[in-house]
Amino acid sequence: xxxAFKKALDSGKFVVTSEVAPSKxxxxxxxxxxxxxxxxxxxxxNVTDHQSSVMRFPSLxxxxxxxxxxxxxxxxxxxxxxxxxxLQADLMMxxxxxxxxxxxxxxxxxxxxDHKAAKGVFDxxxxxxxxxxxxxxxxxxxxxxxxxxxxxxxxxxxxxxxANPIEPQLIKFEKKIESGAEFIQTQAVYDMDNFKRFMExxxxxxxxxxxxxxxxxxxxxxxxxxxxxxxVMVPQPLIDEMAAAPKGGALKKGIEICGRMxxxxxxxxICDGVHIMAIGKxxxxxxxxxxxxxx
Amino acid sequence: xxxxxxxxxxxxxxxxxxxGMDRIFIxxxxxxTTMTRTGGAEQVAAMSEDLSSRGKVIxxxxxxxxxxxxxxxxxxxxxxxxxNQADALLVMSCAYGVQTIGTQLGQxxxxxxxxxxxxxxxxxxxxxxxCTQCGTCVIxxxxxxCPVTACHKGLVNGPCGGTNNGKCEIDSNKxxxxxxxxxxxxxxxxxxxxxxxxxxxxxxxxxxxxKFNIPAD
Numbered sequence: 024x025x026x027a028f029k030k031a032l033d034s035g036k037f038v039v040t041s042e043v044a045p046s047k048x049x050x051x052x053x054x055x056x057x058x059x060x061x062x063x064x065x066x067x068x069n070v071t072d073h074q075s076s077v078m079r080f081p082s083l084x085x086x087x088x089x090x091x092x093x094x095x096x097x098x099x100x101x102x103x104x105x106x107x108x109x110l111q112a113d114l115m116m117x118x119x120x121x122x123x124x125x126x127x128x129x130x131x132x133x134x135x136x137d138h139k140a141a142k143g144v145f146d147x148x149x150x151x152x153x154x155x156x157x158x159x160x161x162x163x164x165x166x167x168x169x170x171x172x173x174x175x176x177x178x179x180x181x182x183x184x185x186a187n188p189i190e191p192q193l194i195k196f197e198k199k200i201e202s203g204a205e206f207i208q209t210q211a212v213y214d215m216d217n218f219k220r221f222m223e224x225x226x227x228x229x230x231x232x233x234x235x236x237x238x239x240x241x242x243x244x245x246x247x248x249x250x251x252x253x254x255v256m257v258p259q260p261l262i263d264e265m266a267a268a269p270k271g272g273a274l275k276k277g278i279e280i281c282g283r284m285x286x287x288x289x290x291x292x293i294c295d296g297v298h299i300m301a302i303g304k305x306x307x308x309x310x311x312x313x314x315x316x317x318x
Numbered sequence: 319x320x321x322x323x324x325x326x327x328x329x330x331x332x333x334x335x336x337x338g339m340d341r342i343f344i345x346x347x348x349x350x351t352t353m354t355r356t357g358g359a360e361q362v363a364a365m366s367e368d369l370s371s372r373g374k375v376i377x378x379x380x381x382x383x384x385x386x387x388x389x390x391x392x393x394x395x396x397x398x399x400x401x402n403q404a405d406a407l408l409v410m411s412c413a414y415g416v417q418t419i420g421t422q423l424g425q426x427x428x429x430x431x432x433x434x435x436x437x438x439x440x441x442x443x444x445x446x447x448x449c450t451q452c453g454t455c456v457i458x459x460x461x462x463x464c465p466v467t468a469c470h471k472g473l474v475n476g477p478c479g480g481t482n483n484g485k486c487e488i489d490s491n492k493x494x495x496x497x498x499x500x501x502x503x504x505x506x507x508x509x510x511x512x513x514x515x516x517x518x519x520x521x522x523x524x525x526x527x528x529k530f531n532i533p534a535d
Contacts (some may be wrong), residue, residue, distance in 0.1 A: 107518060131479040134488045145338055145471040148478075151518045166517070183479050191500040191512075195476035198515050210479065253482035 026123035027095045028067040029177035032231045037289045037304035040097065040233060041308045042069040043089065043296040045080035050053040051088055062094035064309055064318060067124060072099040078137025083113055086122045099120050101130025107155065107165055108248060114159060118174035126208065127152040129139030133301055150213045153178050157203035179206035183254035184221035200230050208298040210254045211237035213261055215287060222294055234293040236285060238301040238311065239277040244264035278307055282314025321410035321436050322350040323445050324357065324431035333372060335346045335428045339405035342374050343397070345419060346381035347411035356431055359409030365410065365430065385415025391422035401425065453523020459511045461502035468495035474516040
């Protein structure tokens with residue numbers, strides 16, 4: 024039985040996903056609030072997995088919360104913190120509780136997070152995790168043993184269309200598809216001409232592509248990402264546009280820019296949908312969708 | 319040439335390790351730590367002075383030629399009485415030497431160094447870690463560059479998303495292994511091997527602790 028998200032991907036509609044970030048601690052009110060706000064507006068919600076290697080409530084627990092509150096979760100799963108036994112176990116747990124979408128990621132280094140002396144596991148990489156999901160869907164574990172009850176997942180992965188150099192990334196991208204990725208969320212894209220060139224290449228593969236849209240909240244944030252975030256390039260005219268926003272109006276301008284980009288992607292049918300990352304500002308996702316003319 | 323690469327522990331850690339032990343004999347190594355200037359004659363003299371100023375009694379110092387050699391105990395035997403007077407031997411070699419001395423002499427040993435990696439000298443004075451002795455060598459498919467070692471995450475199917483301008487996400491001074499591998503294979507016209515999916519690694523090629531005996535004739 025395909026997941027609701029998988030059905031949306033296959034329906035040919037313009038798919039919209041967003042993110043909810045688990046809390047630092049067991050107070051889940053904010054996350055539950057975001058789920059309530061977004062569940063009827065987006066096709067699915069990613070639940071991040073110790074994003075940037077900062078220890079938080081687990082993505083599996085967050086995905087359960089999304090499910091219990093009537094949303095469609097995409098379980099983000101990195102290879103940073105679990106070996107292949109733990110990853111397979113968590114996949115079974117997720118599937119048994121109706122979490123049927125998984126985004127397979129390698130994961131950031133622990134050195135980027137708040138537990139810098141921790142052991143980075145990386146027993147598997149993202150393409151191997153995708154292959155493991157496919158194996159388990161076939162009723163076997165990675166060691167070839169039969170599973171009493173298999174798993175059901177729509178599996179996805181990520182790509183960085185603006186990576187430099189791009190060629191090694193594209194080889195990895197193709198391996199992810201070969202390993203069973205049915206959808207791909209991209210790192211943030213801001214330069215639509217560059218993204219169109221990437222899509223000309225990516226269209227040859229049988230995979231759905233959701234463009235990553237990160238909400239800009241200030242010109243400083245754009246400059247910071249250009250300097251510090253791998254594969255993110257905000258063009259100067261967009262930074263200027265953010266900088267020219269009236270005092271107190273930067274968020275509004277950022278929402279407008281996001282809306283404009285999403286509308287263009289949909290209008291020109293550049294890819295299959297968008298993945299909106301309003302980092303820390305999840306409550307404005309409906310405003311972004313409104314600005315894009317989606318609701 | 320490969321060398322054991324070390325970095326001296328912070329003095330407060332060394333002091334903590336020597337807590338309650340007042341009489342110390344210091345042993346340097348004439349090979350790797352002399353070359354890396356972490357445990358040669360000069361550093362042994364400096365350590366002796368430093369510990370004296372912290373109230374320790376230094377019963378003697380020496381620099382053995384090769385601390386990890388089985389003959390080290392014989393070489394040290396001339397210092398027998400001065401070593402016996404010491405509560406601990408502070409060893410300024412790598413951990414191979416510390417363990418050799420500890421086993422051979424049966425005295426309390428304290429390392430002055432953290433042993434970082436086995437380094438290959440690629441240019442004068444520049445050492446890189448290029449093999450971690452994983453037991454399941456993969457470099458036949460990577461143009462001779464080891465991603466298990468040279469990639470911070472040990473990835474075997476290509477780069478992660480954190481690579482930026484050919485550098486690693488943890489340190490812009492460290493090269494991204496997969497950019498190096500891509501470039502090497504591209505030059506060799508063998509990108510086909512990079513495109514081939516690699517199965518999950520066997521992490522127990524030689525289960526730790528490794529052991530090897532030369533077969534009898």
